[in-house]
Amino acid sequence: xxxxxxxxxxxxxxxxxxxxxxxxxxxxxxxxxxxxxxxxxxxxxxxxxxxxxxxxxxxxxxxxxxxxxxxxxxxxxxxxxxxxxxxxxxxxxxxxxxxxxxxxxxxx
Amino acid sequence: xxxxxxxxxxxxxxxxxxxxxxxxxxxxxxxxxxxxxxxxxxxxxxxxxxxxxxxxxxxxxxxxxxxxxxxxxxxxxxxxxxxxxxxxxxxxxxxxxxxxxxxxxxxxxxxxxxxxxxxxxxxxxxxxxxxxxxxxxxxxxxxxxxxxxxxxxxxxxxxxxxxxxxxxxxxxxxxxxxxxxxxxxxxxxxxxxxxxxxxxxxxxxxxxxxxxxxxxxxxxxxxxxxxxxxxxxxxx
Numbered sequence: 001x002x003x004x005x006x007x008x009x010x011x012x013x014x015x016x017x018x019x020x021x022x023x024x025x026x027x028x029x030x031x032x033x034x035x036x037x038x039x040x041x042x043x044x045x046x047x048x049x050x051x052x053x054x055x056x057x058x059x060x061x062x063x064x065x066x067x068x069x070x071x072x073x074x075x076x077x078x079x080x081x082x083x084x085x086x087x088x089x090x091x092x093x094x095x096x097x098x099x100x101x102x103x104x105x106x107x108x
Numbered sequence: 109x110x111x112x113x114x115x116x117x118x119x120x121x122x123x124x125x126x127x128x129x130x131x132x133x134x135x136x137x138x139x140x141x142x143x144x145x146x147x148x149x150x151x152x153x154x155x156x157x158x159x160x161x162x163x164x165x166x167x168x169x170x171x172x173x174x175x176x177x178x179x180x181x182x183x184x185x186x187x188x189x190x191x192x193x194x195x196x197x198x199x200x201x202x203x204x205x206x207x208x209x210x211x212x213x214x215x216x217x218x219x220x221x222x223x224x225x226x227x228x229x230x231x232x233x234x235x236x237x238x239x240x241x242x243x244x245x246x247x248x249x250x251x252x253x254x255x256x257x258x259x260x261x262x263x264x265x266x267x268x269x270x271x272x273x274x275x276x277x278x279x280x281x282x283x284x285x286x287x288x289x290x291x292x293x294x295x296x297x298x299x300x301x302x303x304x305x306x307x308x309x310x311x312x313x314x315x316x317x318x319x320x321x322x323x324x325x326x327x328x329x330x331x332x333x334x335x336x337x338x339x340x341x342x343x344x
Contacts (some may be wrong), residue, residue, distance in 0.1 A: 002277045005179040010158060012181045013171045016188025017164045017195070021220050024199030030207045038200060041331065044299045044338055046229055048327045049194070050287040051303025053222060055323075059278035059316040075277060079284045089285050093129045096281035101274035 067108045075100035119241030122234060124225050127249040133223070133278040134165075134250065138257020138277075141168055145262055149174055152262025159258035163251055164221055168258075189335075190321060197324065198225040205229065209240035219247035223279075230293075240342045243335050298338060302330050 001009070004059070028034045034042075061069040079096030142155040150332075155168075162168055167188060174184050198220055205215050205228065216228075228243045232314075291300055310323040331338070 001175060001179050006175055008181050009174050009179065009184050010161070010171065012184040013158075013174070014161050014190045016185045017162055017167060017192050018218065020189060020192040020195035021199060021217050024196060024203060025206070025213075025217055028200075028203055028228060030203075034203055037332075037335070038203070039301075040335055040339055041328075042201045044205055044331050045197050045327075047290050047294055047297070047299035048303030048331065049197050049201070050226065050283065050290050051300050051305075052194070052307045052320075052323055052327065053226070053283045054280070054287050055304060055307035055311060056320065057283055059311055059319070071274075072277075072280070075281070076284055079281045082289065083285055083288050089289075090125065090128055092285050093278060093281040096284070097132070098274065098277045100277035100281075104274040105271060 071103040122237045123245035134253035135257045135276045141263035142258045155258035155262040159255040212244045219337020
């Protein structure tokens with residue numbers, strides 16, 4: 001690829017990304033009342049989206065090969081227990097990550 | 109009326125702690141990305157400037173392959189739209205929260221990656237902190253971590269020998285915590301269950317590389333069908 005072709009390709013990726021980010025705001029501008037249906041989606045979507053993001057992070061975990069997802073399962077349990085116990089975002093995240101690193105580096 | 113610098117300082121102080129996990133995660137992922145680009149034969153300018161202008165982690169990894177393949181701008185655009193379609197859901201959720209943030213709104217939308225969206229949607233911003241500036245700093249800090257990580261990876265990548273295996277789990281841990289925070293806030297968990305369940309089903313049915321769009325459609329259709337049931341008592 002020439003430099004121009006590279007720049008066009010990168011430009012397309014930027015355009016595509018910005019379209020997905022700006023489109024809802026262009027379709028439903030702040031000045032006009034947002035349709036009730038969209039307001040409803042805005043309220044109920046996030047819970048489902050956070051679920052989707054958790055699964056997205058785990059998408060390459062294989063239950064039937066490698067570690068069988070055991071380090072992930074243990075570490076997520078650690079995150080959950082820490083968070084229920086202390087409810088300090090940073091402690092839960094750091095605890096789970098350290099646990100995962102120790103498991104994949106030393107145990108599995 | 110507080111002075112602008114005081115308002116900004118206060119918002120920065122409130123925003124920074126929320127971004128610490130992202131600091132760890134983006135430093136690592138950004139470096140990985142920079143290293144990947146450098147071993148693919150690109151100078152550090154590429155990961156740095158692409159990190160700055162695209163600012164969508166997974167998409168930037170895919171973009172490396174696009175740059176190495178044949179020139180096909182239309183395919184690049186369509187693939188980007190598919191991979192980043194989840195941003196549409198973020199935008200719909202943020203219509204209200206980004207309202208009234210003035211010129212900052214443009215940057216908030218530009219920088220609405222998975223992590224910035226998740227923090228800005230769930231963070232309990234104290235009453236006396238300016239919401240617009242808070243969300244601005246969350247977005248800006250995340251953006252900086254990513255660009256610096258990518259640039260460092262591009263420059264020094266091949267010299268680093270610290271065992272970072274597993275550090276990427278910091279992102280998973282963060283989304284688990286955010287999912288739990290949302291769970292504790294809501295009155296019923298139907299949408300959360302559907303998010304996990306339908307995504308899992310689609311992952312099994314379509315595989316790791318193709319499940320996002322089917323999962324989004326399934327979530328969208330289900331939530332639309334359940335509107336009558338959910339609208340009365342949903343807690344968000």
